[in-house]
Amino acid sequence: KNEVEQSPQNLTAQEGEFITINCSYSVGISALHWLQQHPGGGIVSLFMLSSGKKKHGRLIATINIQEKHSSLHITASHPRDSAVYICAVRDNFGNEKLTFGTGTRLTIIP
Amino acid sequence: DAGVIQSPRHEVTEMGQEVTLRCKPISGHNSLFWYRQTMMRGLELLIYFNNNVPIDDSGMPEDRFSAKMPNASFSTLKIQPSEPRDSAVYFCASGLLGPTRNTEAFFGQGTRLTVV
Numbered sequence: 001k002n003e004v005e006q007s008p009q010n011l012t013a014q015e016g017e018f019i020t021i022n023c024s025y026s027v028g029i030s031a032l033h034w035l036q037q038h039p040g041g042g043i044v045s046l047f048m049l050s051s052g053k054k055k056h057g058r059l060i061a062t063i064n065i066q067e068k069h070s071s072l073h074i075t076a077s078h079p080r081d082s083a084v085y086i087c088a089v090r091d092n093f094g095n096e097k098l099t100f101g102t103g104t105r106l107t108i109i110p
Numbered sequence: 111d112a113g114v115i116q117s118p119r120h121e122v123t124e125m126g127q128e129v130t131l132r133c134k135p136i137s138g139h140n141s142l143f144w145y146r147q148t149m150m151r152g153l154e155l156l157i158y159f160n161n162n163v164p165i166d167d168s169g170m171p172e173d174r175f176s177a178k179m180p181n182a183s184f185s186t187l188k189i190q191p192s193e194p195r196d197s198a199v200y201f202c203a204s205g206l207l208g209p210t211r212n213t214e215a216f217f218g219q220g221t222r223l224t225v226v
Contacts, residue, residue: 043217045217097166
């Protein structure tokens with residue numbers, strides 16, 4: 001079973017700061033997802049990646065397959081970025097199961 | 111498309127009662143997932159379907175839980191009898207299983223279940 005660890009568990013920052021959230025996993029994967037869950041509870045898929053880097057607006061996700069590590073970056077952070085960010089990995093074993101990290105709670109202070 | 115639609119959004123029931131959660135996936139998606147989220151355990155996969163067929167139900171906690179997908183546009187998760195420890199938010203997600211086996215996941219808004 002893949003073990004997924006996220007750090008930090010909680011992060012508070014000032015508006016405008018550059019944010020980095022990290023995710024490590026223990027065994028090979030076919031894909032990694034970054035999800036965002038707002039206080040209202042809904043979950044939105046931000047990125048799905050299996051190599052390299054993806055960018056969407058102020059969000060950037062990178063993955064290093066050799067090091068089994070991914071990072072989510074937020075540039076020019078804004079209070080509306082406050083949410084829980086969850087990393088999830090899909091195994092290499094030919095199924096669609098996702099194993100989830102415990103999430104990083106991000107709070108951006110105006 | 112309206113996205114993945116779950117109902118009800120909130121459910122409060124007494125211990126021992128049957129609970130049925132419903133999900134309508136995004137039209138055209140061929141995979142559907144049921145997840146449970148609790149404070150203690152975070153998000154966990156319960157079961158997923160591909161082309162309406164259950165592929166992996168190893169996450170279903172016990173026989174009190176059952177899930178069906180009678181057609182491509184509807185799925186149910188049933189708990190009978192319900193227990194207080196089943197209280198959680200249950201999410202349904204759908205996706206498109208492609209040749210690369212990488213599926214973007216689209217989540218519903220969740221059903222918050224409280225068993226008293």
